[in-house]
Amino acid sequence: MTGFAERRGSDAGADWVWEIRAVNGKGLDLRTRLPDGIDGLEQGARAAVSARMARGNATLSLKLSRAAEAGAIRVNAAGLSAALDAVSQVGAEAARRGVELPAPSATDILTLRGVLETGAVAEDTGPLLAALLADLDVLLADFAAMRAAEGRALAVVIDGQIARIAQLADEARTAAEARRPQMEQALRDNLARVLAGAAEADPARVAQELALLAVKADVTEELDRLAAHVAAARRLLAEKGAVGRKFDFLMQEFMREANTLCSKSGNAELTRIGLDLKTVIDQMREQVQNVE
Template structure:
């Protein structure tokens, strides 16, 4: 079964006087790109998170965000003494400079000082307790499980769509093969006309050259190989989809090969019905490739 690169999961928790919320999301990507957004004082978590997410996801642009805050209560508000000192010193320096130049400033209020970054966020800049880190690490497994459930559900939908598209491609490919008999009469007339044109130049060409030109015309009109390759690609795509492995890149490459054969079929068709089938194949292959871009 296929897995989608698109997924989302969220989870909340609380421990050691803190509440938090996780958000894990991913979108399409050519490779695996994992980005974190979390407070610096929890930086020690990153190695564990990268290992766990990397073991579960092989492709896609993934972002993991953690928002954490101290629970409301008596100790919820603390002053960062170092930050407060820096802010007050900076205010004093600015006021001294302004006074020396004759500029009058409005005095800063306590609420103004509190709003400076870092003054009131000391609780979230302290070293995380082992209890908090343990609880946060324990949250990752269920978060990933929910995330992967969504990706699997999306993958099942992709599997159904791609299976239907492969069925339609197979039907068109069989129709192309069945049309070869009906096409032979038109091809015979076109072939004879081409030979006649070659024979008109016979005086200027030797027998070996004539035989070579006829062989080239025969090769250019034969689409059996293209039809056989389309059948082979269909079988390969089904095998990849059933493997259970991350096969998005391989399916994308296979779509290019599908398109190559459809293009050649159109260029060799020399028949309205076969050309119509070739164009229908190209449309289906483009639609299939759009879906493949979502496969991990």
């Protein structure tokens, strides 16, 4: 099911914008665009989304900005000691050779490699993580509310399509009953032609073949199964929780019965009804893709 939500927040020295959007999907496919450097954010965000979504292709993104932290400048004691030893060694060797060197300044020594260290002070991202995940829960609540509103509107559409399928199934039953005299007459005509063309034909065998033709043309089972599928669809529509996969399977069963009805119709009116059924079922199948 499609959906979108956005939320802005600030806490723990940071500003952020959460955003989630989703489109239809057979399963749950979650893609994240999250900043690095916050331990546990990816795992926490995925767990939160998975707890509220069972189906759909979703993208969760976070834009985060934090106040730039000045890098701390520190004197590396070991590096300073090594630098002073080196300066002393150079001075002693120069004096031994009679070379006069100017005394190095503190600035000169600080420029030597390894004397100074720069880097950000280690940061505890725990408070920021807690604030982000708390705000994510609010975002997901808004997201769920939007999807629920869409779901209620979708339920009305699907309920109407189920009702139309039930109506067409009733019309098919009426048309099947109306064609019974035509079918019986056709069977009698076939029987007469067979008996006239094959005097030595086994009457029992002929009767068996005609009975088989009558069974193949009977659509009672298909109409009964359509009625059962309509009842199942209405139960699914009333259920709480994820029913999209069950609806997917049920739509296959609906279409199977409609196809069989068309193939066995042998009657223009029944064929028309079967084609109308297939059209409505196909439209409903498209809508069902939006159901979680």
